[in-house]
Amino acid sequence: MAVSGGLRHDLHGRGQRLTPQRQRVLDLFERVGAGHHLSAEDVHLQLLRADARVSLATVYRTLRLLASMALLRELELPEGSRRFELASAELHDHHHLVCAACGRTEEFDSAQVLQAGADAAAKHGFRLLSSRLTVRGLCGACAAAV
Numbered sequence: 239m240a241v242s243g244g245l246r247h248d249l250h251g252r253g254q255r256l257t258p259q260r261q262r263v264l265d266l267f268e269r270v271g272a273g274h275h276l277s278a279e280d281v282h283l284q285l286l287r288a289d290a291r292v293s294l295a296t297v298y299r300t301l302r303l304l305a306s307m308a309l310l311r312e313l314e315l316p317e318g319s320r321r322f323e324l325a326s327a328e329l330h331d332h333h334h335l336v337c338a339a340c341g342r343t344e345e346f347d348s349a350q351v352l353q354a355g356a357d358a359a360a361k362h363g364f365r366l367l368s369s370r371l372t373v374r375g376l377c378g379a380c381a382a383a384v
């Protein structure tokens with residue numbers, strides 16, 4: 239089944255209306271694909287390029303809503319900025335390495351982090367939902383510029 243078909247089904251299942259605005263934003267994330275992290279400004283710019291008249295405030299609202307519906311996943315950066323990526327059931331937990339200066343974001347996998355999360359959850363009697371790690375640093379270019 240196509241991803242968007244699944245999302246649409248989910249939207250109906252949750253009693254949410256799939257407005258053209260929300261669909262456009264979801265389509266954008268589906269086009270760039272999983273593993274891409276977009277800020278609200280990125281999304282806004284792309285929508286303007288596609289001739290959609292929409293304010294940045296509306297983009298923010300739409301992104302938060304889609305994240306609250308678990309269609310997007312929100313990646314909170316230490317500086318208070320946020321990026322969003324497509325939430326996909328097929329995607330295993332992955333982790334992020336974020337440059338604190340320019341926001342460059344790389345993904346990595348770690349069986350050890352997943353195991354540590356599973357161990358901690360088991361020890362304290364939690365049902366595990368996800369184990370995700372965000373590591374801050376300076377990318378090579380930013381570290382060289384300091």
Ligand SMILES: [Zn+2]
Pocket residue numbers: 273274275323332333334345
């Ligand atoms: Zn990611």
Ligand SMILES: [Zn+2]
Pocket residue numbers: 337338339340341342376377378379380381
């Ligand atoms: Zn950087």
